[in-house]
Amino acid sequence: MAFILSLDEGTTSARAAAYDEQGRVLAMESSSFACQYPHAGWVEQDALEIWHSQLDAARRTVARLPAGEIAACGITNQRETTVVWDRVTGEPVAPAIVWQCRRTAPFCAELAASGHAVTITGKTGLVIDAYFSASKIRWILDHIPDGHARARQGDLLFGNIDTWLIWKLTNGAVHVTDPTNASRTMLMNLESGEWDEALLSIFGVPRAMLPRIAPSSAVIGVIAAGHLGVEIPIAGIAGDQQAALAGQACFRPGLSKNTYGTGCFALLHAGAKRPVSKNRLLATRAASATTAPQFAIEGSVFIAGAAIQWLRDDMGLIKSASDSDMLASSISDNGGIYFVPAFVGLGAPHWDSAATGLISGITRATKPAHFARAALEGIAYQTRELVEAMEADTGERLAELRVDGGAARNNFLMQFQADILGCPIVRPADTETTALGAAYLAGLAVGFWKSVEEVESFWRADRRFEPGMSTSDRERLWSGWKTAVGRCRL
Numbered sequence: 394m395a396f397i398l399s400l401d402e403g404t405t406s407a408r409a410a411a412y413d414e415q416g417r418v419l420a421m422e423s424s425s426f427a428c429q430y431p432h433a434g435w436v437e438q439d440a441l442e443i444w445h446s447q448l449d450a451a452r453r454t455v456a457r458l459p460a461g462e463i464a465a466c467g468i469t470n471q472r473e474t475t476v477v478w479d480r481v482t483g484e485p486v487a488p489a490i491v492w493q494c495r496r497t498a499p500f501c502a503e504l505a506a507s508g509h510a511v512t513i514t515g516k517t518g519l520v521i522d523a524y525f526s527a528s529k530i531r532w533i534l535d536h537i538p539d540g541h542a543r544a545r546q547g548d549l550l551f552g553n554i555d556t557w558l559i560w561k562l563t564n565g566a567v568h569v570t571d572p573t574n575a576s577r578t579m580l581m582n583l584e585s586g587e588w589d590e591a592l593l594s595i596f597g598v599p600r601a602m603l604p605r606i607a608p609s610s611a612v613i614g615v616i617a618a619g620h621l622g623v624e625i626p627i628a629g630i631a632g633d634q635q636a637a638l639a640g641q642a643c644f645r646p647g648l649s650k651n652t653y654g655t656g657c658f659a660l661l662h663a664g665a666k667r668p669v670s671k672n673r674l675l676a677t678r679a680a681s682a683t684t685a686p687q688f689a690i691e692g693s694v695f696i697a698g699a700a701i702q703w704l705r706d707d708m709g710l711i712k713s714a715s716d717s718d719m720l721a722s723s724i725s726d727n728g729g730i731y732f733v734p735a736f737v738g739l740g741a742p743h744w745d746s747a748a749t750g751l752i753s754g755i756t757r758a759t760k761p762a763h764f765a766r767a768a769l770e771g772i773a774y775q776t777r778e779l780v781e782a783m784e785a786d787t788g789e790r791l792a793e794l795r796v797d798g799g800a801a802r803n804n805f806l807m808q809f810q811a812d813i814l815g816c817p818i819v820r821p822a823d824t825e826t827t828a829l830g831a832a833y834l835a836g837l838a839v840g841f842w843k844s845v846e847e848v849e850s851f852w853r854a855d856r857r858f859e860p861g862m863s864t865s866d867r868e869r870l871w872s873g874w875k876t877a878v879g880r881c882r883l
Contacts, residue, residue: 401470404654418825424449426442435495436491437488439488451620468630472632475553497528516583518675527579534598545601555632563616569630571606573635573636587606609680626835636826636828636831659776674690701714711761711765715803717765717768731767736750741778807820815864818857819856820854
């Protein structure tokens, strides 16, 4: 037998999966790792812990496979999370700054008010925000001894998590990224797909520390035999949300998906023409099975599944994430409770780093079930904000929304999402589409699969959720949500 290996490094865990020639998962393992919150709004991780967790998951997955050849490996990753390391020692020079981290928000606010703002947004398709990598790189160089000088000399290397893992897997032989990850740094020219000298100058990031930008679907290096017992070509790279778009078989313009993970990310494939959003969404690169550039419109919610984790880990209201489904379904309505999880500000379409989390409508009758229901409903409301912005940008009504990610298994959430959107929600048989998308990109590069049409034929629906809520109830609830969001932004 032959397999494709996929490494899926997320915000809270590292997964590895192996797929057969029909795109069916044969083995999957995961290892968790920690986030640290040293100050309000700061989120960071240990890049070496991420590496060891990913390697552990990969080794356990490979150990479960029957005899056969691993034809290629695809890699997907949490985007924007920033690692800077010493070229010689291979040691990170600072904790990895996670995509959610807001420590550079004051700098970004100054930049957004400066004369550089039009240039940055025009070249990148991004809203100036601490979310992206450029300000994180600058912060690290500002806060380590001789950071800028060492970076100019080429002694320090930068990478998002894809680049960091590839560098470790190849024993330092390959320093590379792909357009989907590079387009999230705020340093790549979205049109050309190359690092932009004007942007590098604005952020003070030396070209010498940046990786080469390679196609998302191409052999770029080889995993050293010492890591997994055999050399394996690395043939696919994509940021997690673009990988999920590919895993949902959304390779063509007009197809869309929403991923329910730590955050929530809706992408609409825009084809070969760069989109321009008028509703504060982002233009980004989509992963392509060829070298031809492909684009997408994206809306990003910072806190989605992380709100359920907060109820479980910090508040102790539930024992497992799946309990939220049961609790939410045990009551007939939200009891007037709205939960806006602006723990690290609000993402699209608000882009408000000063917003704070809020739970409104609490009375003496409020029970834990109301908090669980409000948290799930809050995820769906935030998704409606993204979908409405996408519809306004395209002038097209969404026909259906394909969903994936861990929280997509929550039946209450999926039904409420259909109700509050007023359109069908389609959940695939395999909700781990991020890993699957990276596998597709790698398999297409080495001929394991012959065409995009072949992998499109593998997509299978598990369940379709049809809207059943009345228009009056939908808009009443929506009005309550908008009021709650207004309060958290005061």
